Amino acid sequence: MTHMAEVEKEIIPVNEPLLGTQETRYVMECLKTGWISSEGRFIRAFEEQWAAYCGMKYGVAVSNGTVALQAAVASLDLSPGDEIILPSFTIISCAQAVTYNGGVPVLVDSDPRTWCVDVKQVEKKITPRTRAIMPVHIYGHPVDMDPLCALAEKYNLVMIEDAAEAHGAEYKGRKCGGFGDLSTFSFYANKIITTGEGGMVLTNRADYAEHLRSVRNLCFQRERRFYHTELGHNFRLTNIQAAIGLGQLERIEELVARKRWMGEAYTECLKDIDALQLPVEEAWATNVYWMYGVVLDERMGMDAVEFARRLAERGVMTRPFFLGMHEQPILQKIGLFQGERYPVAERLARQGLYLPSGLALTQSQLQQVCEVVREVLA
Ligand SMILES: *Cc1c(COP(=O)(O)O)cnc(C)c1O
Numbered sequence: 001m002t003h004m005a006e007v008e009k010e011i012i013p014v015n016e017p018l019l020g021t022q023e024t025r026y027v028m029e030c031l032k033t034g035w036i037s038s039e040g041r042f043i044r045a046f047e048e049q050w051a052a053y054c055g056m057k058y059g060v061a062v063s064n065g066t067v068a069l070q071a072a073v074a075s076l077d078l079s080p081g082d083e084i085i086l087p088s089f090t091i092i093s094c095a096q097a098v099t100y101n102g103g104v105p106v107l108v109d110s111d112p113r114t115w116c117v118d119v120k121q122v123e124k125k126i127t128p129r130t131r132a133i134m135p136v137h138i139y140g141h142p143v144d145m146d147p148l149c150a151l152a153e154k155y156n157l158v159m160i161e162d163a164a165e166a167h168g169a170e171y172k173g174r175k176c177g178g179f180g181d182l183s184t185f186s187f188y189a190n191k192i193i194t195t196g197e198g199g200m201v202l203t204n205r206a207d208y209a210e211h212l213r214s215v216r217n218l219c220f221q222r223e224r225r226f227y228h229t230e231l232g233h234n235f236r237l238t239n240i241q242a243a244i245g246l247g248q249l250e251r252i253e254e255l256v257a258r259k260r261w262m263g264e265a266y267t268e269c270l271k272d273i274d275a276l277q278l279p280v281e282e283a284w285a286t287n288v289y290w291m292y293g294v295v296l297d298e299r300m301g302m303d304a305v306e307f308a309r310r311l312a313e314r315g316v317m318t319r320p321f322f323l324g325m326h327e328q329p330i331l332q333k334i335g336l337f338q339g340e341r342y343p344v345a346e347r348l349a350r351q352g353l354y355l356p357s358g359l360a361l362t363q364s365q366l367q368q369v370c371e372v373v374r375e376v377l378a
Pocket residue numbers: 063064065066067090091093094136162164165185186187188197198199
C-alpha cells in the first residue's frame with residue numbers, strides 16, 4: 001500500500017461512515033435466509049420506520065436519492081412545458097428529475113446565510129405553468145418552510161421536498177422530510193443514515209404511494225403482470241440494503257447527536273477566523289451539519305480550489321460546494337437558463353468547500369483539521 005515514509009501525517013478523509021453491529025446482524029440474516037433481492041422483511045420495516053420517524057404515512061424505498069426525485073416528479077404526470085421551481089445551488093439530480101419527466105426547471109438563488117433557496121424570491125418565479133416547488137435542505141440546514149408552504153397553498157402547487165442532506169434536521173420542531181406532498185431521501189454512503197446506495201420517497205397520500213411502488217417496479221400490474229399501461233423503471237432497493245438502513249435507523253438519535261457535536265465543535269474552533277463564513281443555525285432550525293461547509297472570503301486572494309489544494313497538501317481532504325444549475329454546461333446546451341445569473345449561488349460555488357464531516361471523524365482529527373485551516377489562512 002503506502003510506503004512507511006509517507007505515513008508520517010495522517011490523511012483525514014472527507015467522509016467515513018460508521019457501521020454498527022446491528023447492521024451486521026441484519027445483513028447476516030439476509031444472507032442466511034436467502035432474502036437478498038428486493039423482497040424481504042427489512043424493506044417494509046425500513047420504509048415504515050423511516051416514514052414514522054419523519055412523521056409521514058407511507059415510505060417507498062428506491063435504489064438511490066436521484067431516482068427518488070425522479071419517481072417523485074413522475075407522480076405529477078407533467079405535460080411538456082410544465083415548470084418546477086428549485087434552487088440553482090443544489091445537486092444536478094434535482095434538475096434532471098424535472099427534465100427527464102418532460103418538465104422545465106425554473107431556478108431561484110440562495111439565501112446567503114443558510115445557503116438554502118431564498119424563499120423571498122420564489123413567488124416572482126411562479127407562472128401559470130408552475131406545478132411544483134422543490135426546496136432542498138442544504139448541508140443539513142432546513143429551508144424556511146412556512147413561507148413556501150403558504151405559496152404552495154395559495155397557488156395550488158405540489159411540494160417536493162428534497163431532504164437527502166437533512167436526516168433528523170428540524171424546522172420549528174418538525175422533522176425535515178415531513179413537509180412535502182412528496183419528500184425524498186438519499187441513503188448514499190456519505191448521508192447520515194446510509195444503505196451504501198439507496199433512497200426513499202415519503203408521502204401522506206395513498207395514491208402517490210401506490211403509483212411510486214408501481215413506477216419503482218416497471219409498472220408491472222397486479223392482475224396481469226406482463227401487461228403495461230405505463231412506462232416505469234427498476235428503481236428497487238435490496239433487502240440487504242434495507243437491513244443496513246434499519247440497523248442504522250435504530251440508533252439515529254446517536255448519529256444525529258454526533259453530527260451536531262461535530263458541527264458545534266467546528267464552529268467553536270473556527271468562529272474567530274474572520275476570513276471564513278461558517279454554517280448558521282437559524283432560530284427556527286435544528287441543523288444536523290450533514291457536511292460542515294465554510295465559505296472563504298475573496299479578500300484572502302484565494303478561491304476554494306486553491307484553498308482545497310493547500311488543505312490537501314497538509315492531509316485534510318475536502319469537497320467543493322455545488323456548482324449552480326445555471327452554470328452547468330449540459331443544461332445550458334439543452335437551452336436552459338440562458339443569460340440567467342444567481343450571484344449567491346455563484347459565490348458559494350467559487351468560495352465554498354466542506355471540511356471532513358464523516359460520522360467516524362474523531363475529536364483529535366477535528367482539532368487537527370482546525371489547526372491546518374488556521375495554518376493555511378495565517
Ligand atoms: C445526495 C443527494 C441526492 C442524490 O442522492 P444519490 O443517492 O447520490 O443519488 C439528491 N439530492 C441531494 C440534495 C443530495 O445531497
